[in-house]
Amino acid sequence: MTDTTIPITTRKDWTSDQEPRWCPGCGDYNILAAVQTLMPDLGVRREETVFVSGIGCAARFPYYMDTYGVHTIHGRAPAFATGLAVARPDLDIWVIGGDGDMLSIGGNHLIHALRRNVDLTILMFNNQIYGLTKGQYSPTSEVGKVTKSTPLGSLDHPFNPISVAIGAEATFVARTHDMDRKHMQATLTAAHAHKGAAFVEIFQNCNVFNDGAFEAVTGKANRDSMLIPLVHGEPIRFGAESEKGVMMGNDGRVRIVEVAEVGEANLLVHDETDAGLAFQLSRLSHGPYEPTPIGVFRSVDRPEYAEMVGEQLISANDAKGPGDLQSLLYSGATWTVE
Amino acid sequence: MSTTADPTVVPESLDRVIIRFAGDSGDGMQLTGDRFTSASAMFGNDLVTLPEYPAEIRAPAGTVAGVSAFQVHISDHDITTPGDAPNVLVAMNPAALLSELSKLEPGATVIINVDAFDERALAKAGYPEGHNPLTDGDLKGFNAYEIPMTSLTKQACEPLGVKPRDAERSKNLFALGLISWMYTRPEQVTIDWINEKFGSKPAVRDANLAAFRAGHAFGETAELFDHPYTVQPYEKPAGVYTSISGNTATAWGLVAASQLAKLPLFLGSYPITPASDILHELSKHKNFGVRTMQAEDEIAGIGAALGAAYGGHLAVTTTSGPGVALKSETIGLAISLELPLLIIDVQRGGPSTGLPTKTEQSDLLLAMYGHHGESPLPIVSASTPSGCFYAAIEAARIALKYRTPVFLLTDGYLANGAEPWLIPDVSTLPDISVSFTTEMNHIDDDGTPSLWPYLRDPETLSRPWVLPGTPGLEHRIGGIEKEDGRGNISYVPENHERMVHLRAAKIAGIAKDIPAAEVVGDVDDAEVLIVGWGSTWGAINGAMERVQADGRKVAHVQLTHLNPFPANLGEILHRYPKVVVPEMNMGQLSRLLRAEYLVDAKSVSKVKGLPFTAGELEAAILGALDD
Numbered sequence: 001m002t003d004t005t006i007p008i009t010t011r012k013d014w015t016s017d018q019e020p021r022w023c024p025g026c027g028d029y030n031i032l033a034a035v036q037t038l039m040p041d042l043g044v045r046r047e048e049t050v051f052v053s054g055i056g057c058a059a060r061f062p063y064y065m066d067t068y069g070v071h072t073i074h075g076r077a078p079a080f081a082t083g084l085a086v087a088r089p090d091l092d093i094w095v096i097g098g099d100g101d102m103l104s105i106g107g108n109h110l111i112h113a114l115r116r117n118v119d120l121t122i123l124m125f126n127n128q129i130y131g132l133t134k135g136q137y138s139p140t141s142e143v144g145k146v147t148k149s150t151p152l153g154s155l156d157h158p159f160n161p162i163s164v165a166i167g168a169e170a171t172f173v174a175r176t177h178d179m180d181r182k183h184m185q186a187t188l189t190a191a192h193a194h195k196g197a198a199f200v201e202i203f204q205n206c207n208v209f210n211d212g213a214f215e216a217v218t219g220k221a222n223r224d225s226m227l228i229p230l231v232h233g234e235p236i237r238f239g240a241e242s243e244k245g246v247m248m249g250n251d252g253r254v255r256i257v258e259v260a261e262v263g264e265a266n267l268l269v270h271d272e273t274d275a276g277l278a279f280q281l282s283r284l285s286h287g288p289y290e291p292t293p294i295g296v297f298r299s300v301d302r303p304e305y306a307e308m309v310g311e312q313l314i315s316a317n318d319a320k321g322p323g324d325l326q327s328l329l330y331s332g333a334t335w336t337v338e
Numbered sequence: 339m340s341t342t343a344d345p346t347v348v349p350e351s352l353d354r355v356i357i358r359f360a361g362d363s364g365d366g367m368q369l370t371g372d373r374f375t376s377a378s379a380m381f382g383n384d385l386v387t388l389p390e391y392p393a394e395i396r397a398p399a400g401t402v403a404g405v406s407a408f409q410v411h412i413s414d415h416d417i418t419t420p421g422d423a424p425n426v427l428v429a430m431n432p433a434a435l436l437s438e439l440s441k442l443e444p445g446a447t448v449i450i451n452v453d454a455f456d457e458r459a460l461a462k463a464g465y466p467e468g469h470n471p472l473t474d475g476d477l478k479g480f481n482a483y484e485i486p487m488t489s490l491t492k493q494a495c496e497p498l499g500v501k502p503r504d505a506e507r508s509k510n511l512f513a514l515g516l517i518s519w520m521y522t523r524p525e526q527v528t529i530d531w532i533n534e535k536f537g538s539k540p541a542v543r544d545a546n547l548a549a550f551r552a553g554h555a556f557g558e559t560a561e562l563f564d565h566p567y568t569v570q571p572y573e574k575p576a577g578v579y580t581s582i583s584g585n586t587a588t589a590w591g592l593v594a595a596s597q598l599a600k601l602p603l604f605l606g607s608y609p610i611t612p613a614s615d616i617l618h619e620l621s622k623h624k625n626f627g628v629r630t631m632q633a634e635d636e637i638a639g640i641g642a643a644l645g646a647a648y649g650g651h652l653a654v655t656t657t658s659g660p661g662v663a664l665k666s667e668t669i670g671l672a673i674s675l676e677l678p679l680l681i682i683d684v685q686r687g688g689p690s691t692g693l694p695t696k697t698e699q700s701d702l703l704l705a706m707y708g709h710h711g712e713s714p715l716p717i718v719s720a721s722t723p724s725g726c727f728y729a730a731i732e733a734a735r736i737a738l739k740y741r742t743p744v745f746l747l748t749d750g751y752l753a754n755g756a757e758p759w760l761i762p763d764v765s766t767l768p769d770i771s772v773s774f775t776t777e778m779n780h781i782d783d784d785g786t787p788s789l790w791p792y793l794r795d796p797e798t799l800s801r802p803w804v805l806p807g808t809p810g811l812e813h814r815i816g817g818i819e820k821e822d823g824r825g826n827i828s829y830v831p832e833n834h835e836r837m838v839h840l841r842a843a844k845i846a847g848i849a850k851d852i853p854a855a856e857v858v859g860d861v862d863d864a865e866v867l868i869v870g871w872g873s874t875w876g877a878i879n880g881a882m883e884r885v886q887a888d889g890r891k892v893a894h895v896q897l898t899h900l901n902p903f904p905a906n907l908g909e910i911l912h913r914y915p916k917v918v919v920p921e922m923n924m925g926q927l928s929r930l931l932r933a934e935y936l937v938d939a940k941s942v943s944k945v946k947g948l949p950f951t952a953g954e955l956e957a958a959i960l961g962a963l964d965d
Contacts, residue, residue: 016814018826047809052645055817063814063827068806070648071816073671076641079633083642084806086629087604087649091806109641112634309629316624323626325597325764328590332580333527334761335380337571 006043013046014039016066022057027178027204031125032064034184039065042192044092051094052081054101057132058125058204061096075106078113078122082305085118089306092192095122099140100130103159107139110199111168116305117196121188125178125202126161129210141210142287162282162297165199166275172196173278173298177203177227179218183294190296196304203288214288228256230281230295235267238291246284246293254280256291272299349522349568354413356421357517360438361430361451363397363406366510370428371408372756373514373531377523379581379758382571383412386876388420388949389754393611393694400462402437412521414570418722418876420755422951426520428513430454430487432463435471439480447481449516451509453488483562487512487553494552500545508542508549515553522568525554575760582759584723584752585612588656588682589619591730593626596652598731598770599738602627604646606639607656611694612750613684616656636664640681644668647677650774650805652734654680659688659701666709669743671817673713673841676792676801678737678744680730681705685749687947696947697750699872700923705745706901706930712838714845716740717900719747721875724759726752729898735770739851740844741800747900749922751873751949775802775811780823789813791825798851799844848902855895855904859886864893865963867914869939871897871927873949874920880952885959892959900927903934911937918942918962920955940965 014036022028039049049067053059055074062069068091072080081095095113102110102124113120129147130136136149140161144153165173172194176187184202191198203214217226224240236246237259245267247257254268254277271277278298285292357374361367368389378385388409397404411421423443429435431454442448455472465471472484491512495505511532518525528550536543557563582590596603607617609632621630629646633639640655647653655665662683672679685701687693701708705717716736720729726748733746778787779802789811792801804811813825821828822836857867859882870878875896885892895910897903911917911931917939919928925941932939942958944950 018814045809046812048807050806062816065814067812069812069814069816070675071814071818072641072644073667073817076637076668076671079638079641080645080648082638083604083606083631083645083647083653084649085645086631086642087602087646087651087653088806091649108634109638112638309631313624313627313629320625323593323597323623323628325594325626328593328623328626329761329764330578330580332582332586333376333380334578334580335382336578337382337574337576 006045009040009046011036011040014066016064018063020064021060023208025207026057027127027206028057028061028125030178030181031123031184031202031204032061034181035188036065038185038188042189048090049092049094050084051096052077052084053096054106055132056098056101056130057206058096058098059101075101075104076109077101078106078109078120081120082113082116082118085120086306086309089119089310093120095120097124098131099124099126099128099138099161103139103161103164111164114165114168114170114197114199117171117302118305119195119307120197121192122197122199123188123202124161124200125204127204127206127210128213129206131206131209135209158287160282161201163279166279166282166298170197170199170298171300171302172198172296174199174296175201175203175294177214177218177294178205179220180223187295190299194299196302217288217292226291228284228291228293230270230272230293230297232270232272232296232299234270235264236270237267244291246281254284256284272296275300347565349566352567352569353415354411354417355426355521355567355569356409356411356424357426357428358407358409358424358438358441359428359513360405360407360434361510362399362433363392363394363404364399365406365430366507367406367408367430370510370514371410373528374517374523375410375756376531376581377518377527378410378412378569379579380527381524382574383569384415384417384572384574384758385410385412385756386417386420387411387756388751391695400431400433400459402433402464405434405437407434407438412569414572416572418879419952420949422953426517428517430509430513432460432465432471436463436465439476442480444479445481448477448483449513450482450484451487451513452484453486485516485556485562490552490556491549494548495545498541498544498548500541504541505545505549508545511546511549512553512556515550516557519554519557520563520566522566574758577760579758579760581756582724582727583754583756584720584726584748585615585684585754586619587724587726587759588720588730588746588748589616591727592620592654592680592734593623593628594727594764594767595731595734595770596626596628598767599652599734600771601650601652602629604643604651604653605630605656606633606642606646606653607631608633608636608639608661610636610658610661612686612753613656613658613661613682615753616682616684636661637668640665640668640679644672644675644677644679647672647679648675648806650803652738653678654682656682656684658684658686659692659704660690662701662704662708669709669715670711670713672743673709673715674817675815676741677803678741680733680737680744680746682746682748684753685747687945693947695750697873697949698922698945698947699747699749699874700926700945701747702900702923702926703929705747712842714842714901715743715745716845716848716902717745717747719872719898719900720752721870721872721896721898723752723755723757731767731770732898735768736848738770738772739800740798740848741803742845747872749873772803774808775804776808778810790823791815792820793823794840799840799847846902849905852899852902852904854906855897855910857893857895857910859893860891861893864891864914866892866916866918866959867911868892868894868959869897869911869917869919869927869931870894871900871921874922877950877952877955878920881955881959884952884956888960890960890963897927900930908935911935911939916940916962918959920944920950920958922949
């Protein structure tokens with residue numbers, strides 16, 4: 001008999017012998033610590049856990065987890081992970097990448113992994129810059145960004161990652177940030193528990209090439225007034241005294257209001273099963289300089305891809321019986337030469 | 339099986355015949371040729387086919403660009419090519435006559451659907467105004483029969499209440515019936531097929547049956563033809579045969595490889611001509627545990643396959659040239675990760691979209707060198723449609739044993755061409771299973787056991803295949819250069835050089851593990867050695883017979899393994915005074931041979947999207963001999 005109890009572990013068990021090589025002060029350290037300390041609480045085995053990454057600073061992440069890990073190539077981690085998940089539905093697969101990896105070179109793979117609903121926990125570290133190539137603008141950089149490749153300012157309109165994920169039919173979409181371990185861990189726990197593709201955008205500070213990009217919303221002094229926590233079934237409120245909230249106007253648009261002015265009963269109650277609402281909430285902020293929702297935007301059930309692949313195999317087997325190679329070779333028109 | 343109804347008419351025996359069915363792409367010529375082929379296969383002939391069709395789903399109707407043709411060569415002896423010049427042409431419209439007539443042998447039989455030859459159709463085909471090929475001398479020297487196939491088909495269908503427009507669609511079955519009578523093909527094979535194929539659409543079934551029977555009866559009763567012909571069965575080795583195309587053989591070879599390796603099969607693929615049929619075929623066999631994934635693009639196709647390989651599956655991606663270009667970066671990753679992976683390239687005319695439905699062998703150097711860095715990988719090729727079955731198993735064997743991506747090169751001609759195949763007893767196929775590493779494989783200096791993911795097998799130089807899910811062997815690998823043995827990231831200059839050499843030595847060492855090249859023909863005293871690979875095999879064989887019949891001495895070596903080459907190839911190349919390398923490219927193998935062996939290999943090149951004919955190669959070989 002195999003032992004079915006999950007061994008008790010500590011952070012140390014999930015930490016590899018490799019020294020992280022990120023710049024001192026990088027937000028990636030906070031995310032790594034959050035994940036390493038979270039893993040013992042998730043009820044999973046190290047040997048069944050696989051971290052798959054693409055290329056970029058974030059993509060070094062698997063080397064630091066004492067699990068199975070594959071550092072693939074730029075943008076392709078969701079494709080690699082999809083094949084692995086289909087082949088091995090028994091594994092617990094995490095996909096790690098940055099905004100360039102997942103929304104630029106690998107944008108196609110990300111949206112297709114999301115729409116297929118492959119059972120992957122996808123963490124996109126968004127620092128709004130290319131770090132590993134030393135500071136070019138990214139697909140989430142704000143318009144006008146002056147970088148090495150855009151001395152006169154970038155012209156490209158940025159992606160809104162949450163909107164992209166919802167538009168790609170993702171069944172789980174959330175946002176958290178690197179300055180709040182508790183919120184990160186709560187969000188990642190929910191993402192991990194979700195069956196299907198879970199997409200989490202993590203605001204992550206690149207202190208070398210884009211320092212303070214999220215300071216206006218994630219800085220200690222600003223958080224209360226600038227981050228809007230989304231909690232399923234709860235009225236959407238924020239502010240140091242919860243004095244602000246989000247309301248749906250008569251025009252059908254969501255807007256920020258003073259609770260005292262509109263009354264608590266008129267606040268919007270968050271419903272993570274409502275895709276339209278999730279999309280509207282993703283549009284509430286135009287960037288990390290306006291009050292910005294964090295937490296789970298959308299979480300719905302839809303059949304998971306690898307499971308459906310497995311079911312087709314079973315039903316084919318039920319219908320035709322297990323494949324017999326010799327019979328297959330005889331399955332066309334045949335004739336006998338004496 | 340019934341053949342011809344009138345027992346007094348004795349068919350005249352021919353040793354072989356080459357028939358070309360040609361019509362508009364909407365006329366069902368591929369199906370007609372395919373059914374004639376099936377009936378001939380069941381009858382016991384040897385046969386080789388050459389389907390040719392436009393890339394457009396419906397090219398402009400009635401134009402030469404829209405002509406779809408199917409050539410089939412049937413014989414009572416062993417043949418290897420679809421034949422040079424057809425003996426019979428079935429032309430369903432003026433465009434088919436215009437484009438195909440010049441390909442026929444002098445005196446060939448031409449069977450024409452005269453109903454299609456009105457002024458408008460003649461103009462559409464591109465005949466000069468006022469010129470009618472039926473009356474203006476184009477058919478001089480040919481044995482032409484003008485038959486109103488469309489109206490006869492409509493008449494045959496009329497009692498069934500089929501609308502004339504629908505009935506017209508069955509005219510290809512009329513042609514098939516007529517040719518089946520002419521060559522005494524068993525009728526029942528086709529009748530059974532129509533019943534099965536159109537069983538759920540009784541109106542279509544009945545129209546097709548009526549048209550087929552009408553065509554057959556027309557041959558018997560119209561007194562146009564003196565007598566029918568027959569081509570007797572070929573006395574092949576005893577056993578059970580089936581007719582198989584290259585793509586089906588490749589797909590079945592992959593299923594077989596999966597069974598022989600005792601690993602589930604995973605295919606990640608994106609549809610592309612002419613490779614898509616492998617995806618279609620494999621997707622039917624989920625009861626073999628085959629997982630097929632139609633990916634969002636070529637890159638994801640190979641990416642997902644590599645992920646499945648990491649998870650312990652026999653992983654495959656199928657494509658054609660443009661798709662290989664897109665997969666190139668992931669091939670580099672597979673080489674670096676040292677995981678087994680099959681990349682199947684069904685070659686077509688290039689570059690770019692090129693000639694999607696035409697054949698070429700122009701991806702050899704792409705397979706060999708089309709990846710970044712120092713990145714050798716094994717290349718296996720197939721020479722015949724049924725050979726694709728064994729090539730797929732061999733490619734899988736090498737990939738699994740040496741933990742490397744392997745290219746399998748086939749081409750459009752092999753993919754769509756069909757031939758009779760003596761079905762093998764699967765118990766005779768090789769065991770290609772490998773084992774996974776489940777325990778620590780190294781003792782560190784301090785005495786603790788550890789896993790070194792890049793600790794190599796001393797004989798094969800392959801690294802351990804460790805599956806995620808194995809307790810205690812958690813480790814990280816990636817595309818960054820790895821420390822020899824331990825597998826951690828390493829930027830040490832000497833280590834990189836060592837790893838480059840190790841990866842190269844691993845692939846080069848496969849030469850010890852593949853069959854020696856075999857010379858056939860005038861092994862001892864040939865004046866010239868022909869070196870072939872891939873689908874040129876058939877034409878080379880045909881040409882050799884002719885050259886030898888002329889009293890010249892010629893030898894042939896056909897390569898299945900293109901990287902590494904068989905260990906004895908250099909010695910063979912230097913044994914003969916002349917070396918000729920026919921290829922459907924600009925001389926890619928000949929370049930490799932010249933570079934590797936400093937041999938004066940002469941390239942014979944053809945890049946028309948069509949296979950060599952035996953006649954073309956005969957001329958090339960004779961030319962080289964007298965050079």
